Amino acid sequence: MRRSYKFLLRPAVGQQGALVAMLADHCDLYNAALQERRDAWRHSSKTTVRYGDQSAQLKGVRAVVPEQARWSFSSQQATLRRLNKAFEAFFRRVKSGDTPGYPRFRSRARFDTVEFPKDGDGCRWDSTPRDGATRVRLQGVGHVRVHQHRPVRGRVKTVSVKRQGRKWFVVLSCDDVPPELAKNRTKKHRQAVRRVAKLHAKIRRQRLDHAHKTANFVVRDADVIAHERLDIANMTRRPKRRPGEDGTFEPNGAAAKAGLNRAILDAGWGVFLAVLTAEAECAGRRLIAVDPRNTSRTCPLCGHVSAQNRDGEGFKCTACGLIEHADTVGALNTAIRAGLALCAAT
Numbered sequence: 642m643r644r645s646y647k648f649l650l651r652p653a654v655g656q657q658g659a660l661v662a663m664l665a666d667h668c669d670l671y672n673a674a675l676q677e678r679r680d681a682w683r684h685s686s687k688t689t690v691r692y693g694d695q696s697a698q699l700k701g702v703r704a705v706v707p708e709q710a711r712w713s714f715s716s717q718q719a720t721l722r723r724l725n726k727a728f729e730a731f732f733r734r735v736k737s738g739d740t741p742g743y744p745r746f747r748s749r750a751r752f753d754t755v756e757f758p759k760d761g762d763g764c765r766w767d768s769t770p771r772d773g774a775t776r777v778r779l780q781g782v783g784h785v786r787v788h789q790h791r792p793v794r795g796r797v798k799t800v801s802v803k804r805q806g807r808k809w810f811v812v813l814s815c816d817d818v819p820p821e822l823a824k825n826r827t828k829k830h831r832q833a834v835r836r837v838a839k840l841h842a843k844i845r846r847q848r849l850d851h852a853h854k855t856a857n858f859v860v861r862d863a864d865v866i867a868h869e870r871l872d873i874a875n876m877t878r879r880p881k882r883r884p885g886e887d888g889t890f891e892p893n894g895a896a897a898k899a900g901l902n903r904a905i906l907d908a909g910w911g912v913f914l915a916v917l918t919a920e921a922e923c924a925g926r927r928l929i930a931v932d933p934r935n936t937s938r939t940c941p942l943c944g945h946v947s948a949q950n951r952d953g954e955g956f957k958c959t960a961c962g963l964i965e966h967a968d969t970v971g972a973l974n975t976a977i978r979a980g981l982a983l984c985a986a987t
């Protein structure tokens with residue numbers, strides 16, 4: 642079965658210029674070929690220029706127009722075929738008595754695709770990544786880096802380069818793609834994917850809202866704000882699953898809501914800190930990050946450090962007997978460390 646893959650291109654600055662020039666020259670070729678067909682048609686409505694004629698002239702054109710000679714012969718042929726398709730559609734409309742609409746000239750700004758009909762001819766999909774990046778080689782442009790976000794299956798048949806807004810993409814059309822993967826994608830699956838994406842967007846909004854409210858609250862009340870330095874390993878650890886829950890979003894509202902709340906809570910320390918940093922800066926508050934090691938195992942009163950100090954959410958110092966909530970202890974230790982840092986700084 643046939644399938645297309647679309648990947649973002651990451652051209653270097655020089656390559657970007659070459660890509661723009663490639664599109665522009667293919668556009669010029671398209672327009673020149675259209676002009677020729679128009680002139681012939683106007684001269685005598687019995688004279689028609691066909692794709693074969695124009696393709697045969699291509700060699701001559703490349704010999705006298707050096708700009709055109711830079712690009713792939715095959716991609717230029719593909720451009721002429723595109724024009725031919727436009728004419729075939731035009732003739733079909735004339736024949737059927739529809740409003741014909743003669744093929745139009747294209748502006749460079751809106752000519753956005755160059756097609757290479759065969760991998761290896763004017764272009765080469767290079768599936769073996771070098772220094773971490775896949776590349777596609779384009780004649781006249783060079784080896785352009787590709788953001789290949791999924792594996793390519795099957796055999797690459799055609800390669801297209803597209804401009805969309807300010808971004809560049811490569812589209813691979815592949816043959817002999819094993820069908821298993823595509824077969825699974827039922828309507829239900831697509832619906833589920835949409836539903837999850839919607840939920841995630843909602844979580845993102847709620848997380849951000851929550852971060853702003855909390856940051857505001859903290860910044861309003863404090864001149865100096867201390868927090869534990871972020872530990873990436875802790876941040877990326879997945880939340881523990883609770884017994885009896887499989888972690889999926891169930892269609893009944895309760896389970897979905899529980900999942901949502903959990904996602905908001907386990908959330909986004911990175912997001913919150915970014916928001917907090919911005920708001921603290923805005924309000925002229927001081928933000929201090931402290932070493933997070935043992936903040937919840939150290940006694941804030943006597944300084945005794947032991948894992949035995951902790952009992953779940955409770956804290957009981959095995960040396961001096963201080964009893965507190967573990968979160969309070971953690972906050973106190975963070976404040977103490979920030980205070981020490983401030984003293985050391987002044």
Ligand SMILES: [Zn+2]
Pocket residue numbers: 940941942943944945958959960961962963
């Ligand atoms: Zn103690």
